[in-house]
Amino acid sequence: NAGVTQTPKFQVLKTGQSMTLQCAQDMNHNSMYWYRQDPGMGLRLIYYSASEGTTDKGEVPNGYNVSRLNKREFSLRLESAAPSQTSVYFCASSIFGGNQPQHFGDGTRLSIL
Amino acid sequence: GENVEQHPSTLSVQEGDSAVIKCTYSDSASNYFPWYKQELGKRPQLIIDIRSNVGEKKDQRIAVTLNKTAKHFSLHITETQPEDSAVYFCAATPSNDYKLSFGAGTTVTVRA
Numbered sequence: 001n002a003g004v005t006q007t008p009k010f011q012v013l014k015t016g017q018s019m020t021l022q023c024a025q026d027m028n029h030n031s032m033y034w035y036r037q038d039p040g041m042g043l044r045l046i047y048y049s050a051s052e053g054t055t056d057k058g059e060v061p062n063g064y065n066v067s068r069l070n071k072r073e074f075s076l077r078l079e080s081a082a083p084s085q086t087s088v089y090f091c092a093s094s095i096f097g098g099n100q101p102q103h104f105g106d107g108t109r110l111s112i113l
Numbered sequence: 114g115e116n117v118e119q120h121p122s123t124l125s126v127q128e129g130d131s132a133v134i135k136c137t138y139s140d141s142a143s144n145y146f147p148w149y150k151q152e153l154g155k156r157p158q159l160i161i162d163i164r165s166n167v168g169e170k171k172d173q174r175i176a177v178t179l180n181k182t183a184k185h186f187s188l189h190i191t192e193t194q195p196e197d198s199a200v201y202f203c204a205a206t207p208s209n210d211y212k213l214s215f216g217a218g219t220t221v222t223v224r225a
Contacts, residue, residue, distance in 0.1 A: 031211060033212065040122075040217065040218075041217060042119075042202060042215045042216060042217040042218045043157065043202065043215045044215075045212055045213075048211060048212050050211040056211070058212060090156065090157070097210070097211045098145070098206035098207075098210045098211050098212045098213045099144065099145035099164075099206050099207075099208055099210075100145075101147060101159045101162060102147075102159070102213065103159075104156040104157050104158070105156060106155075106156050107156060
C-alpha cells in the first residue's frame with residue numbers, strides 16, 4: 001500500500017520549459033489536491049479535483065493546468081516555467097472533500113533557473 | 114473563503130515542557146479542524162483532528178481544543194521530546210467545501 005506517489009522527486013528546469021508532475025493514489029480516494037510550499041507561506045492550494053471528472057482552481061492557479069486522468073491519477077502541468085514557480089509541490093488525496101483527512105505524497109522539489 | 118491565522122510562527126521549548134500553538138478562523142460554518150506535522154524534508158502528516166461537535170480531543174501527549182464562539186482552536190503538546198521538533202500546520206474547512214485552508218505554520222524546536 002504505497003498511499004500517494006509523486007514523480008519525479010527532483011527536477012531542474014530552464015525558464016520557458018514545460019513539464020508535468022505526476023500523482024497517483026491507491027487508497028480509492030475521490031478527492032485529490034495539488035499544493036505548493038514556499039518558505040514561510042505554508043501550503044497553498046493550486047488546483048483540486050473533488051471527484052473524477054471535475055477540477056477547480058485553488059488559491060494560486062495561474063501558470064498551471066491539471067488533468068484528472070482517472071480516479072487514481074491527478075497531474076499538474078507547467079506550460080512555460082518561470083523562476084517564481086520554484087517550490088516544493090505536494091499532491092494529496094482524501095476520501096471525499098475537505099472535511100476528511102488528507103494524505104500527502106513525498107513532494108517534488110522543482111527548481112527553475 | 115476561509116482564512117486561518119496561526120501563532121506563533123516559531124516556538125522554542127525546553128525538553129519536557131509544554132508547547133501551545135493557536136489558530137483562528139474566519140468562517141463560522143467551518144466544522145473540521147485538522148493538525149499536520151511536517152518534519153524537515155518530509156511530507157505533512159495528520160496528527161490529530163477535531164470536529165465542531167467536540168470541544169476537546171486527546172491522543173497521548175497531544176490535545177486539541179476548540180472554541181467555536183471565539184473561532185479559535187489550539188494544539189497542546191505536553192512533555193515535549195526532541196522528536197516533536199517539526200513544523201506544525203493547522204487547517205479549517207466548512208462542511209460544504211472540498212478544500213482545506215491552512216495556517217502558515219509554526220516551527221517548533223525542542224531544546225535538549
